[in-house]
Amino acid sequence: DGGITQSPKYLFRKEGQNVTLSCEQNLNHDAMYWYRQDPGQGLRLIYYSQIVNDFQKGDIAEGYSVSREKKESFPLTVTSAQKNPTAFYLCASTGWEGNQPQHFGDGTRLSIL
Amino acid sequence: SQQGEEDPQALSIQEGENATMNCSYKTSINNLQWYRQNSGRGLVHLILIRSNEREKHSGRLRVTLDTSKKSSSLLITASRAADTASYFCVYNFNKFYFGSGTKLNVKP
Numbered sequence: 001d002g003g004i005t006q007s008p009k010y011l012f013r014k015e016g017q018n019v020t021l022s023c024e025q026n027l028n029h030d031a032m033y034w035y036r037q038d039p040g041q042g043l044r045l046i047y048y049s050q051i052v053n054d055f056q057k058g059d060i061a062e063g064y065s066v067s068r069e070k071k072e073s074f075p076l077t078v079t080s081a082q083k084n085p086t087a088f089y090l091c092a093s094t095g096w097e098g099n100q101p102q103h104f105g106d107g108t109r110l111s112i113l
Numbered sequence: 114s115q116q117g118e119e120d121p122q123a124l125s126i127q128e129g130e131n132a133t134m135n136c137s138y139k140t141s142i143n144n145l146q147w148y149r150q151n152s153g154r155g156l157v158h159l160i161l162i163r164s165n166e167r168e169k170h171s172g173r174l175r176v177t178l179d180t181s182k183k184s185s186s187l188l189i190t191a192s193r194a195a196d197t198a199s200y201f202c203v204y205n206f207n208k209f210y211f212g213s214g215t216k217l218n219v220k221p
Contacts, residue, residue: 004155006155033209035211040214040216041213041214042201042211042212042213042214043156043201043211044211045208045209048208058208088153090155090156092155092156099143099144099161099163099205101146101158101161102146102148102156102158102203102209103158104148104155104156104157105155106154106155107153107154107155109153
């Protein structure tokens, strides 16, 4: 079955620590996205990538970093510079042909210890 | 902000009733999509309507689009308890813009 896999499902971060969230897709999609969702809110775009080795900042990129070394993988690092990282993080992908829906992973819930 | 707005923010109905959710957006669009999110899960795509379409159906779902008013509505007919979830409109113009969501509770 094709889909998007996010891991881990739950993650705890200590003060001053960087943590990396994994996102892997086997849908052969070109574009991948990271979103942050706070309780009772919609999704806000952190970073997106339309092609390997290229990515763009979204609306709330400060304190986050990404890489896109392989088409299938788009990991997100939450750095110590992100002072309020507690949130639900969602990864998505889409084909780059017009009018395509986004496919989402099941999310990673990040909390501060 | 170019985020969409959804109305109502929360909706509680009895099983068997219809549920209507509305979405307004702020830019031109290529398409508008509706997604469902169950608590603690990712979003699941429900239906996509292109900017040159006015109405689309999928099972118990009916979506309308009025580009002159920059608005869309999602109608779920004969609702079931399993329809309890948050529903988001997402409009697409170069990138994806998310509404704030409508939380639907269907009481058995």
